Amino acid sequence: MNTLDYVILFGSMLAIAAYAVWNTRGRRDLSGYLKGSGQATWLTIGLSVMATQASAITFLSTPGQGYESGLGFVQNYFGAPIALIVISVVFLPIYRRLKVYTAYEYLGHRFDSKTRLLGAGLFLLQRGLGAGITIYAPAIVLSTVMGWRLDATIVCSGLLVVAYTVAGGCDAVSLTQKYQIGVIFAGMVAAFFVLLVRLPPGLTFSDALTIAGGFHKMEAVDFSLNMDRRYTVWTGVLGGMFLALSYFGTDQSQVQRYLSGASIRESRLGLMFNAVFKIPMQFFMLLLGVLIFVFYQFERPPVYFNRTVWKAQAEQATDGGLKALDGEFTAAHAAERAQVEAWVAARHAGNRQAEAQARDGASLAHERIEEVRAKTRAALDLASPGTKANDADYVFITFILDHLPHGLIGLLVTAFFAAALSSKAGELNALGSTTTVDVYRHLVRREASDGHYVVASKVFTAFWGLVAIGFALFANLAENLIQAVNILGSIFYGVVLGLFLVAFFLKRVGGTAVFWSALAAQALVFALYATQSISYLWYNVIGCVACMVFSVILQGILGLGGRPTPAAP
Amino acid sequence: KWGGVYGLVIAIFAAWVSLLTLLSLLFR
Numbered sequence: 001m002n003t004l005d006y007v008i009l010f011g012s013m014l015a016i017a018a019y020a021v022w023n024t025r026g027r028r029d030l031s032g033y034l035k036g037s038g039q040a041t042w043l044t045i046g047l048s049v050m051a052t053q054a055s056a057i058t059f060l061s062t063p064g065q066g067y068e069s070g071l072g073f074v075q076n077y078f079g080a081p082i083a084l085i086v087i088s089v090v091f092l093p094i095y096r097r098l099k100v101y102t103a104y105e106y107l108g109h110r111f112d113s114k115t116r117l118l119g120a121g122l123f124l125l126q127r128g129l130g131a132g133i134t135i136y137a138p139a140i141v142l143s144t145v146m147g148w149r150l151d152a153t154i155v156c157s158g159l160l161v162v163a164y165t166v167a168g169g170c171d172a173v174s175l176t177q178k179y180q181i182g183v184i185f186a187g188m189v190a191a192f193f194v195l196l197v198r199l200p201p202g203l204t205f206s207d208a209l210t211i212a213g214g215f216h217k218m219e220a221v222d223f224s225l226n227m228d229r230r231y232t233v234w235t236g237v238l239g240g241m242f243l244a245l246s247y248f249g250t251d252q253s254q255v256q257r258y259l260s261g262a263s264i265r266e267s268r269l270g271l272m273f274n275a276v277f278k279i280p281m282q283f284f285m286l287l288l289g290v291l292i293f294v295f296y297q298f299e300r301p302p303v304y305f306n307r308t309v310w311k312a313q314a315e316q317a318t319d320g321g322l323k324a325l326d327g328e329f330t331a332a333h334a335a336e337r338a339q340v341e342a343w344v345a346a347r348h349a350g351n352r353q354a355e356a357q358a359r360d361g362a363s364l365a366h367e368r369i370e371e372v373r374a375k376t377r378a379a380l381d382l383a384s385p386g387t388k389a390n391d392a393d394y395v396f397i398t399f400i401l402d403h404l405p406h407g408l409i410g411l412l413v414t415a416f417f418a419a420a421l422s423s424k425a426g427e428l429n430a431l432g433s434t435t436t437v438d439v440y441r442h443l444v445r446r447e448a449s450d451g452h453y454v455v456a457s458k459v460f461t462a463f464w465g466l467v468a469i470g471f472a473l474f475a476n477l478a479e480n481l482i483q484a485v486n487i488l489g490s491i492f493y494g495v496v497l498g499l500f501l502v503a504f505f506l507k508r509v510g511g512t513a514v515f516w517s518a519l520a521a522q523a524l525v526f527a528l529y530a531t532q533s534i535s536y537l538w539y540n541v542i543g544c545v546a547c548m549v550f551s552v553i554l555q556g557i558l559g560l561g562g563r564p565t566p567a568a569p
Numbered sequence: 570k571w572g573g574v575y576g577l578v579i580a581i582f583a584a585w586v587s588l589l590t591l592l593s594l595l596f597r
Contacts (some may be wrong), residue, residue: 074589081582085575213596220589233586268571275578279585 005410012414017164020175024168030450033169034101034433036260044174045270048257051177052426056138056419064392066289070217072231074283079240084275087249088268090504096264101437103255110503112511119499120438123252126492127427132471138420141393144308154472161421162465165428166458170260173425180418187415190408195291198403200298207344208294214359217290239537246497253430292399297340303329303376305394313383321379329372336365432461491529494543495522502551509555517550
């Protein structure tokens with residue numbers, strides 16, 4: 001990064017935040033602070049929903065995932081369009097009709113106070129614990145490759161997002177998200193075009209995709225019914241639909257975005273915007289990674305993309321093992337490159353036999369490359385146990401720093417920070433409003449002025465922001481903590497969705513039955529997690545279905561002695 | 570009508586799955 005890059009980074013981040021704070025100054029009413037001024041158009045909502053979901057890790061890691069395992073990950077998003085239609089038809093009209101601030105408030109309307117607190121509590125536990133990761137994950141990658149101090153990176157980006165989220169509330173969040181996502185899209189499109197220009201002359205786009213296909217990077221869909229496969233169309237459609245239903249339908253950080261719409265029409269169109277653009281966006285990010293893979297067939301990549309870790313270990317090691325492996329990697333890459341060039345030449349000459357021969361040769365050479373990479377990873381693990389960082393996270397940023405011109409480097413690093421801040425702001429805004437509406441106003445102080453609750457919201461938002469910064473600073477000491485929080489996040493979702501689906505569709509079930517059924521279903525999910533190894537997407541399906549089935553059974557038993565709570569009108 | 574919007578969204582989704590299937594078959 002040079003001076004121009006830093007000017008772009010600090011200039012755009014501060015300007016966007018300052019503009020949002022200035023534009024939303026003087027908000028005194030609770031509805032305006034928590035739900036915005038109620039004038040959001042479908043485009044603002046659509047971009048806001050997208051920006052809240054897409055964190056920095058989406059943009060840093062997804063190309064790395066494309067580089068390593070190809071396009072298959074796109075299938076995980078196949079359930080999203082269907083889920084967003086269900087939310088648009090079922091969830092949204094009910095939330096708007098009851099004029100709720102939070103999704104959990106609806107559970108209070110439909111069931112009772114304890115079920116509302118269970119929903120809000122699970123959200124606060126899950127998002128509150130995970131609050132630091134949104135900041136920590138990009139900070140660790142960017143500080144490592146830039147040589148910045150990790151703690152300073154976390155504190156600066158954390159305080160900036162807390163400042164404008166606390167000052168401007170919901171409107172400031174959606175206003176900043178609109179400009180931040182503009183920066184993100186500009187950065188990604190610029191990186192894509194530079195990458196296309198940097199491919200060797202004479203190599204057509206079709207050649208590039210053929211090479212990627214030869215290394216099994218183009219397997220975008222897998223219709224097999226094998227449950228052991230990591231990504232298939234069926235896990236994507238069914239598991240992905242349940243995950244998207246619970247995330248977009250019951251996670252306050254998303255619900256708050258589309259409740260700010262000027263009308264139900266604007267909210268619906270905002271959700272449909274995401275239903276249409278979610279899959280192409282993920283496909284584009286994965287394709288970027290696949291093309292980086294093709295680019296590195298002709299340019300020697302680092303043997304280990306996190307070069308900071310590699311250099312530190314190579315200089316410390318006395319046996320020179322890592323440097324010897326680096327030499328082996330250079331030779332293996334040269335052999336692979338020769339085969340790939342022969343393959344492209346044969347393809348252009350129309351010589352099918354030579355093409356097949358060179359393609360097989362390239363595959364063999366690639367196996368050798370993977371072997372050297374695996375040995376390098378093992379040597380690094382041995383030298384510094386506990387550094388289980390995913391090297392794929394460093395692929396895209398390495399490409400950017402090595403092959404993009406100054407100015408564009410600044411734009412891309414700004415895009416990563418914009419993505420981190422935009423999703424963090426959505427989360428903090430939701431944590432603050434859920435704490436205010438579902439806990440403070442519901443349990444602690446029921447009758448107070450709007451101004452009082454706005455101040456309370458600001459205090460709670462700042463509190464969660466500081467928790468996030470503290471957690472991110474602490475996370476550096478315990479990588480396993482991050483793993484644990486990520487797992488916790490993915491195994492609560494199913495049961496929360498179960499609560500809402502019972503509320504919408506099982507009108508005979510009351511609060512007591514659903515409350516205890518949710519706890520039993522969560523215990524079942526924990527037990528399965530401890531004893532089985534299935535894709536995390538299936539925990540959501542199991543948790544949700546178990547919650548619904550248990551509710552019906554328990555209501556049947558309770559129904560003999562008492563009446564169920566009436567459904568909301 | 571909203572039914573038309575949802576139908577359109579499903580059609581676009583189906584088109585994407587078809588395109589991705591075609592890509593997988595063309596470049597395998």
